[in-house]
Amino acid sequence: MFENLSERLSGILDKLTRRGALSEADVGEAMREVRRALIEADVALDVVRSFTDKVRNRAVGHEVLRSVTPGQQVIKIVHDQLVEMLGSTARPIDLEAPAPVCIMMVGLQGSGKTTTTAKIGKRLGDRHKAKTLLASLDTRRPAAQEQLRVLGEQNSIDTLPIVVGQTPTQIAERAMTAGRLGGYDVVILDTAGRTHIDEPLMLEMAEIKKISKPHEILLVADALTGQDAVNLAKSFDQRVGITGIVLTRMDGDGRGGAALSMRAVTGKPIKLVGTGEKADALEDFDPARIAGRILGMGDIVALVERAAQDFDAKKAADMAAKMKKGQFDLDDLADQLRQMKKLGGMKGIMGMLPGMGKMKGQLDGFDEKVFDRQIAIVQSMTPKERRKPELLAASRKRRVATGSGTRVEDVNKLLKMHRQMADMMKAMGKKKGGLLGGLGSMFGGGGMPDPAELEAMAKSGQMPQLPPGGLGGLGGGMPTLPRGMTLPGLGGPKGPQGPGFGRKK
Structure with a gap:
């Protein structure tokens, strides 16, 4: 949704933030580019004119051009004007009437x-x-x-x-x-x-x-x-x-x-x-x-709402108890992968996290179906093998690869990822709930944050910051990772590298 427009506007406004002091000519040039971007996005011409005129009139004011951070001020003005153009407030379906x-x-x-x-x-x-x-x-x-x-x-x-x-x-x-x-x-x-x-x-x-x-x-x-x-x-x-x-x-x-x-x-x-x-x-x-x-x-509120729909308190408590004991088996890994799929996959999650939208380009070659293949590999193992991956000798790996329609190399990559995540989970023993609990940890508490509380934070401009060390706490992996850790298809801490497991052939 809005992908092309988002890329164009982000690029235009990034230029303003890098310039430091702004002149009226700088704002005028940026608004011309914004105008072209909106027209290319198929926005009605009258709406484009009204939008750019209102932004320009506010942006060339004394409080912006003399501001310590004029570029950021212009971004706020563009944001506020976009909100106004889209209707200012959410208008859900109205059920306030006599039934039916x-x-x-x-x-x-x-x-x-x-x-x-x-x-x-x-x-x-x-x-x-x-x-x-x-x-x-x-x-x-x-x-x-x-x-x-x-x-x-x-x-x-x-x-x-x-x-x-x-x-x-x-x-x-x-x-x-x-x-x-x-x-x-x-x-x-x-x-x-x-x-x-x-x-x-x-x-x-x-x-x-x-x-x-x-x-x-x-x-x-x-x-x-x-x-x-x-x-x-x-x-x-x-x-x-x-x-x-x-x-x-x-x-x-x-x-x-x-x-x-x-x-x-x-x-x-x-x-x-x-x-x-x-x-x-x-x-x-x-x-x-x-x-x-x-x-x-980003839209962290929507991400948490999606996660809350699938939040199972009992499962989260069971996961927390296992993590405290340093336990994280392949069934747990498959659960984490399923949770990531439900939240929209890697690109879906990144698009809703503050400041992460620009990193989505790093995933252009990422094959979201990798989660299905990895889950299939786990499901091709016996219950005992899932609990004790060390049992998977060469002959068993060949059987698992054949049963899941993958290669032995893919099985090895999954096992390596599991070992890395198991080490990380041991360090996270005090955080609850794996992927969904990781979202809660972003807000300084345990469990899931309240979407209504997040809504109020968003409106006041007090959106949460990502924890130090990035999003390792999400348990399914995101860029900005612990040293040496890799993710499905993301060759290392710096993002996709080479023909990794999740790369499209």
Whole structure:
């Protein structure tokens, strides 16, 4: 998300911080480069002009040009202006209404509306314990209603039974009745789409709105359509009256111009962004945190939220007890690798850590599938071999390599990495929970930090600092490592070197 824009803006602003004293001409030159970067990112021209004018007016002021750290002051101004352009504050889905709260999903065909409907249903259940009913009103697209039923079944969400021959308005009326009689907290209506906006579609949306009286009308728009998504939002808002926007496929849009333009052009908040196909690949759109990502400041709050979802207190306590005894077997290593995968892999973690975004380029050749291969190697061992890796003689290594579809050299590299990590874990015996506990240690305490507390820290500018010695405490490995330690595919303390285990061939 925003990868290209982030690289461009980080480079431009880095130049300012290295210059020391700044002149008005320096600021003007930087703003011209920022303007080009935003236009290349597909941000609407009017939005670009407004943004750069506001930044320039503030940046050439006396308090900046005479500042001890003028470059840093300009970065703060750019950050603040980005936050303002993106909507200033996060606007989550509003459930403050009498039950059942109706959420109406609208958008064009192919935007990911049905999948997003199921994702929101799962999110409301997991985070708010809301009893949710999904209803498909799409009678035009073949198997659309069946698709939502299957998605609901896969994610343990109730769906309205399909009645063949009913019109969308009849289904909406039946869904609201079922919501009231069934004691549901939320009813989500997945409406039909078209390949383009037409009058029959808008009339149908208006009729459904009249019947269901939705508390939220969310437009689902594909971020890959760029400025067309902005025009789409304006059209739907004029005819139906949307309350918010959900942008899908943000993981495939390195430019991000639609997200940057949409709030400024439509005045409607972006509430959620889809970042993948999985049911939990949906994130809150928080302007301050998104601005931090764009400027390479990371998003530690999002990283901790992801980790907290998978935090198992009992498993963390068991791991801490083993580490105090100097125990760290291959099953423990496999658990650490699985945790890293769940947090988005090496690149995902680095992109959210403060100051680490610029190091992601060191991982360009890194193959994230290395974690799967390493886990497969461990799973090809017997339980006794996992507990006592010293049993793995040459013949056993050949058997493990054959069983996991790898080479004996790969097995040797994994065993070497395990020995190094076991030594490190012994030194970390007082820190709890391996990878997830390591996140807690970044904040000077044990266990997982509270995301709400982190949010307050971020807003006050008091973001945590990484511990001395880097991120060795994350137990899955990150750059800045103890002397002599290597990571899967990261040839040594200075990052990827040579054709290591995790390098793409």
